[in-house]
Amino acid sequence: MIQENVLTWFLACRTTDVPDNGGVCVKYHDDQIALFNFSRRGEWYATQNMCPHRMQMAISRGMIGTQNSEPKVACPFHKKTFSLSTGKCLSGDDCGDLKTYPVKIENDLVYIGIEE
Amino acid sequence: MKIVVIGNGMVGYKFCEKLTAKAQSGQFEIVVFGEEIRPAYDRVHLSEYFAGKTAEDLTMAGLDWYEEKNIKLYLGDPISYIDREQKTVRSHHGITESYDYLILATGSAAFVPPIPGVEKEGVFIYRTIEDLELMTAYAKKAKTGAVIGGGLLGLEAAKAMIDLGVTNTHVIEFAPRLMPRQIDEAGSNILKAKLESLGLSIHTSKNTSGILGDQFINGMQFSDDTKLDVDMLVISAGIKPRDELAKLAGLETGHRGGIVVNDKLATADQFIFAIGECALHGGMIYGLVAPGYEMAEVVAANLMGGDKSFTGFDMSTKLKLIGVDVASFGDPFVSHTEGRSIVLEDSMKGVYKRINISNDGKYLLGGILVGDADAYNMLLQTSKNKVVLPPNPEDVILGARGGSGGEGGAGITSLPDDALICSCESVSKGDICQAVCDGNETMDAVKKCTKAGTGCGGCVPMVKDLITHTLKSQGKYVRNVLCEHFNYSRQELYDLVKVHKLMTFDEVLNKLGTGDGCELCKPPVASILASLWNEMILAKGNDTAQDSNDRFLANIQKGGTYSVVPRIPGGEITPEKLIVIGEVARKYNLYTKITGGQRIDLFGAHVSDLPAIWSELIAAGFESGHAYGKALRTVKSCVGSTWCRFGLHDSVSFAIRIEERYRGLRAPHKLKSAVSGCIRECAEAQSKDFGIIATEKGWNLYVCGNGGSKPQHALLLATDLDSETCIKYIDRFLMFYIKTADPLTRTATWLNKMEGGIDYLKNVVINDSLGIAGQLEAEMQLLVDNYKCEWKEAVENPEIRKRFSHFVNAPEVKDPSITFEPMREQKKAKEWK
Known part of the structure; x- marks a missing residue:
């Protein structure tokens, strides 16, 4: 039997609520999701908001950018960097990775995909 | 082939690392037994555990590393028996493993002299993380502490005591001087004076004869009939090789301990090797990590079929003891028949330098550096490689005199390619230059490729110089470019x-x-x-x-809340404004603290409260203090001539004028300033990026001072200035810094890197040697004229104000993960993991 992961698309906010090339934090029940509008690349990303290094709710306030074309975010606390596409820690130490979520835009509204 | 390693300390680990790096996977089956419950950690930097490093930070490699390398690791399970006939070992828990080769890396234990009373509670040794944990718990109730042993480890332990809050700490040394193996009497005296100025009490030629107290230690008795009241004691009187297992197995050991090994590090049994501090080679125990690593290299290489030998090791060391540099290299104590010494002793600055030179004046044999060991790497290489000294050998410790610039003595260029730059990982100059030629053009890349600088880190400055030098010699223009996106400095x-x-x-x-x-x-x-x-x-x-702090115009703190610092120019504030700060803090439940810069910091603000907090502060006449920015922070002042009976000028008024002129000025790094009203210097202006001190005739202007991790006194730029000229010079100085410094470079570091140093800077600022003074002043005036309080703009702009919420889809909800803990009638952030 083929098991399919069912995605629930959750309406997070309007596209204009998220600053260009920056992030915001989205409340989803008791979870916190960091949502990024990488407008320079025309891309949207979502990850967990908690930085696994010191368990701080801060990823959404991090600066985003690229490293060899890989989109990434830097936690404001100690500048640990994580890939926005895979969530993998790029800082060369094993502080843990970020969970990532799919994002879709429809009619200027931002939806985040949650696996049920 | 199966290898069993007994001991999982730094050397035991290094052996595994070296062997697995050389071998093909599956070539060796490696089994390691460790007595401690943790995998190998960095014992050299143990005292950093008190300075905030965790056990995890100190770990050499995590458990997953052992797994990845297919190494079977038993922790908390020491070997209790070696059966040399059957070639098996049996552990304390009863595990038996056979071996083809056995590596003893059992290390050493603290040597505890047989003083009556050493068993009392409150007496500690300084060796493992467990020891540190025990000390930490006990130190909470201790006020006075002592350390037996004024050697390298003893002084480290004394530092640890201070870090633990036992500020009244005594060091007891049996020998007539500190660090008797490394430095001479004169060097010890300088070191002693320095350590005493930092609050340690040093007693030399003192023999402890008893430890007083009933169940708990409460004092020490000395053989000269004196006593000392202490609440806790750390014994750090040397090491004792762990050779009991080898003895039990019938292997030869030395009279004073240590497993006897030959140049291949083999014991009397050709299938058993001993490495590190448990090995006795040529009658010597090597109590440093670098020779232990070299031993690991020799055995690993020979197991791979190589033919390496260990023929002794240079015991040169450089370390920082409680902020004081101490180094000794080569032969530090040359006798009169073997050579002559040149000595520089500066008791004002607390610097002692001694170099020992061959009788013909050509070669450097060794030396001692206390208080300033910047020249250590260069001197060590000069002596090791027998580089011929310059005609005036004193230049190597005094620097070339008369005129600025010049490398002073022999530079890195004169070193031969086989000169060992990183002794921890035995990396030569040739290896590093080759790595750079192969395209590893940054420190990180060279570290990764050669491992140089990954041990004690002492060689890093030299490796950096070698990278720069090699790139330059290839005709490459060396610049600090920002990152992969900008190929510009x-x-x-x-x-x-x-x-x-x-x-x-x-x-x-x-x-x-x-x-x-x-x-x-x-x-x-x-x-x-x-x-x-x-x-x-x-x-x-x-x-x-x-950066995050600038984006939210506040400093992010533990837990994700922010702190708020209103500007209080010159530290002058009215009672009315104090009340407003108090009311705001009470209303928004903020922790309040006076800062080092004569301001008040309000901690624990939710991001969504920041605009409201600032609206109230601005309404009361406050403006942003820019504590979050790489910008002018504060201009500290003493009370000056308006009240002080010594004051020459009104330092508060001048400080306010300076602070209001440069408020909001963004720079490569933060800027701090101070104004003192007389030579007593109560505002500590000489520790600031620019500091002003009143004189009979006007103001003296000092620049490029720094507190922080690497304190540096400011240097005198100009004397007896009137207020207008003083401001003109500061305009020029600051603009020149802003235009030319690298990112995140404080003025002190900027000046240190500047060719020509303070003389060059004086020429630019005072004599306008570059012809840009007028331009610098105009640029500064533009910035001054454009100043607006950015918090005022932020709270008045609805678009900007909107960004100050935690949840974009629930702006009224605060981050529920933020929690505080009560402390002394206020609150503190919850400790993070």
Whole structure:
């Protein structure tokens, strides 16, 4: 039997609520999701908001950018960097990775995909 | 082939690392037994455990590393028996493993002299993380402490005691001087004076005869009939090789301990090797990590079929003891028949340098450095490689005199290729230069490729010099470019942004860079834009190019709350304004603390409360203190001539004028200043980026001082200035710094790197040697004229104000993960993991 992961698309906010090339934090029940509008690349990303290094709710306030074309975010606390596409820690130490979520835009509204 | 390693300390680990790096996977089956419950950790930097490093930070490699390398690791399970006939070992828990080769890396234990009373509670040794944990718990109730042993480890332990809050700490040394193996009497005296000025009490030629107290230690008795009251004691009187297992197995050991090994590190049994501090080679125990690593290398290489020998090791060391540099190299105590010494002793600065020179004056045999060991690497290489000394050998410790610049003595260029630069990992100059030629052009790349600088880190400055030198010799122009997106240094970028009149991060990136930017280039570019145009930093889409603190105009703190610092120019504040701060703090439940810069910091503000907090503060006449920015922070002042009976001028008024002139000024790094009303210097102006001290005739201006991790006194730039000239010089100085410094470089470091140093800077600022003084002043005036309080702009702009919420889809909800703990009638952030 083929098991399919069912995605629930959750309406997070309007596209204009998220600053260009920056992030915001989205409340989803008791979870916190960091949502990024990488407008320079025309891309949207979502990850967990908690930085696994010191368990701080801060990823959404991090600066985003690229490293060899890989989109990434830097936690404001100690500048640990994580890939926005895979969530993998790029800082060369094993502080843990970020969970990532799919994002879709429809009619200027931002939806985040949650696996049920 | 199966290898069993007994001991999982630094050397035991290094052996595994070296062997697995050389071998093909599956070539060796490796089994390791460790007595401690943790995998090998960095014992050399043990005292950093008190300075905030965790056990995890100190770990050499995590358990997953052992797994990845297929090494079977038993922790908390020492070997209790070696059966040499059957070639098996049996552990304390009863595990039996056979071996083809057995490596003893059992290390050493603290040597505890047989003093009556050593068993009392409150007496500790200093060896493992467990020891430190026990000390930490006990130190809470101790006020006075002592350390037996004034050697390298003993002084480290004394530092640990101070870090633990036992500020009244005594060091008891049996020998007539400190660090008797490394330094001579004169060096010890300088070191002693330095350590005493830091609060330690040092007793030499003192023999402890008893430890007093009933169950708990409460004092020490000495053989000269004196006593000392102490609450806790750490014994650090040397090491004792762990050779009991070898003895039990019938292997030869030394009279004073240690497993006897030959040049191959083999014991009397050809299938058993001993490495590290448990091995006795040529009658010597090597109590340092570097020779232990070399032993590991020899055995690992020979197991791979090599033919390496261990023939002794240079015991030169350099370390920082409680902030004081101490180094000794080669033969530090040459006798009169073997050579002559040149000694520099400066009891004012607390510097002692001794170099020992061969009788013909040609070679450096060894030496001692106390208080300033910057020349250590160079001197060590000069002596090791028998580099011929310059005609005036004293130059190597005094520096070339008369005129600035010059490398002073023999430079890295004169070293032969086989000169060992990193002794921890035995990496030669040739290895490093080759790595650079192969394209490893940064410190990180060279570290990765050669491992140089990954041990004690002492050689890092030299490796950096070698990288720069090698690149230069290949005709490459060496610059500090920002990152992969900008192939320019900060100074170049500053000029280009100005010429092209670029106003936003995106414009700068489109015109001058490639790709999408990152956390390395965004803040410096945003800072350049602010330094050039002084526009609101959150406008025009520049908000997301700001570092987190600048983006929210507040300092992010543990737990994700922010702190708020209103500007209090010169530290002068009215009772009315104090009341407002108190009321705001009470209303928003903030922790309040007076800062080092004569201001008040309010901690624990939710991001969504920041605009409301600032609205109230602004209504009361406050403005941003820029504590979050790489900008002017505070201009501290003493009370000056208006009240003080010694004051020469009104330092408070001048401090306020200076602070209001430069408030909001964005720079490559933060800027601090102070004004003192007389030579007593109560405002500590000489520790600031620019400091002003009143004289009978006017003001003395000091520049490029620094507190922080590497304190440096400011240097005198100009004397007896009137107020207008003083401000003119500061304008020029600050603008010149803003235009030319690398990102995150304080003025002190900027000056240290400047060719020509303070003389050159004086020429630029006072004599206008570059002909840019007028331009610098005009640029500064533009910034001063453009100043606006950015918090006022933020709270008045609904678009900006909207960004100050935690949840975009629930702006009224605060981050529920934020929790506080009560402390002394206020609160503190919850400790993070």
